[in-house]
Amino acid sequence: xxKDSSISKDFNEVYRLLVDVNGGARLGMFLYDDKxxxxxxxxxxxxxxxxxxxxISNSFDEKIIHDYLK
Numbered sequence: 001x002x003k004d005s006s007i008s009k010d011f012n013e014v015y016r017l018l019v020d021v022n023g024g025a026r027l028g029m030f031l032y033d034d035k036x037x038x039x040x041x042x043x044x045x046x047x048x049x050x051x052x053x054x055x056i057s058n059s060f061d062e063k064i065i066h067d068y069l070k
Contacts, residue, residue: 001054001057003054004054011032014030016028017031027041027042034059036054037054038054039051
């Protein structure tokens with residue numbers, strides 16, 4: 001992966017995984033097809049540092065994640 005400041009709107013599916021701590025969202029990971037990952041820290045301060053975006057630079061089989069989350 002390589003850090004990227006934006007995520008293209010050119011995707012078909014998005015998967016969202018949330019980590020809850022004490023009943024509230026703490027971290028979120030958003031996987032856009034096999035192209036991008038956005039990691040969001042709900043408790044980051046300042047909020048401008050809450051989102052870390054990455055472009056996936058190698059190929060992987062996204063079907064593994066799709067099948068696991070069915």
